[in-house]
Amino acid sequence: MTLLTVSNLSKRYDSKPVVNNVSFSIDSGKCIALIGPNGAGKTTILRTLAGLLHSTSGSFQLGDMKTTGDIRKYIGYLPQHPVFYSWMTGREFLVYSGELALLSKTDANNRADELLDKVGIFDAKDKRIGKYSGGMKQRLGIAQALIHKPELLLLDEPVSSLDPIGRREILTMMEELKEEMSILFSTHILSDADEVSDELLLLHQGEIVESGSMNTLRQKYQTAKIELEFQSDIGKYKDKIDQLSAITNSYIDRNVLHVTATDILKARQEIFTAASGGYWPLTSFTLNRASLEDMFMKVVNT
Numbered sequence: 001m002t003l004l005t006v007s008n009l010s011k012r013y014d015s016k017p018v019v020n021n022v023s024f025s026i027d028s029g030k031c032i033a034l035i036g037p038n039g040a041g042k043t044t045i046l047r048t049l050a051g052l053l054h055s056t057s058g059s060f061q062l063g064d065m066k067t068t069g070d071i072r073k074y075i076g077y078l079p080q081h082p083v084f085y086s087w088m089t090g091r092e093f094l095v096y097s098g099e100l101a102l103l104s105k106t107d108a109n110n111r112a113d114e115l116l117d118k119v120g121i122f123d124a125k126d127k128r129i130g131k132y133s134g135g136m137k138q139r140l141g142i143a144q145a146l147i148h149k150p151e152l153l154l155l156d157e158p159v160s161s162l163d164p165i166g167r168r169e170i171l172t173m174m175e176e177l178k179e180e181m182s183i184l185f186s187t188h189i190l191s192d193a194d195e196v197s198d199e200l201l202l203l204h205q206g207e208i209v210e211s212g213s214m215n216t217l218r219q220k221y222q223t224a225k226i227e228l229e230f231q232s233d234i235g236k237y238k239d240k241i242d243q244l245s246a247i248t249n250s251y252i253d254r255n256v257l258h259v260t261a262t263d264i265l266k267a268r269q270e271i272f273t274a275a276s277g278g279y280w281p282l283t284s285f286t287l288n289r290a291s292l293e294d295m296f297m298k299v300v301n302t
């Protein structure tokens, strides 16, 4: 079932478009990564959905609710740089957030304890936030975003500022949370997106340039990099390789012939057929699939 539908959302600052006609939808229970380089417009989209910014045009709808006022009750938001009162304890902060979300004092206290446990910082509940690690602060920020039991959780760069341990903690937590709610999170790191998201939205200069599951995108943009070494005459074999139909590019670097191809199976077959038929003095054949970053570059350059 579709939870969120975003239709032709645009945002301009003065005359500068920073989000341009963005449309997408999120099904219930899915985790979607909004991925793009710095300045692509990720924060602008998330802040608009959180009700903190007005779009210049376009709209979004959550379930069958019509007005923004209703929608905000069902959306939790963790900003890119959450601000905490460092002198408060984690528990005090969550009770305070609960009261801001119009929970009664008793409900805010109960919910704070429940969330401290859920995000794994219950033992540190009475410590001042100033003494929390980056990972603990991010957990507290997520707990704050969950205080009113949202159906959609928006996380702006939830792991970018964390060390590898903090990053692992939060990614694992997101895996758990996505069992209970839909998540839309921004990142500029493809491997993080790959790890927890069901689908990617690739944002470039305010526009969604590609979307789909990582597997679908891998298949679509997959390229192979093949490295060949020869006992002798590498230049002569470069010329022969360039004539093969599956090869898109080749160059020689430090006595290794680097070859690029889109159809990996065909390229391998053509190279082996030519090598055995022509008695090539081939000493090594190495196949590397393109990295996720290569895929992203390919998408934004098309």
Ligand SMILES: Nc1ncnc2c1ncn2[C@@H]1O[C@H](COP(=O)(O)OP(=O)(O)OP(=O)(O)O)[C@@H](O)[C@H]1O
Binding pocket: 013, 018, 036, 037, 038, 039, 040, 041, 042, 043, 044, 045, 080, 188
């Ligand atoms: N208040 C503002 N006034 C003018 N321009 C702005 C404002 N806020 C953001 N921008 C511009 O909008 C563009 C998109 O910014 P946004 O913060 O949404 O990108 P982002 O993808 O989240 O990048 P980052 O990863 O760096 O946070 C940038 O060029 C930014 O400079």
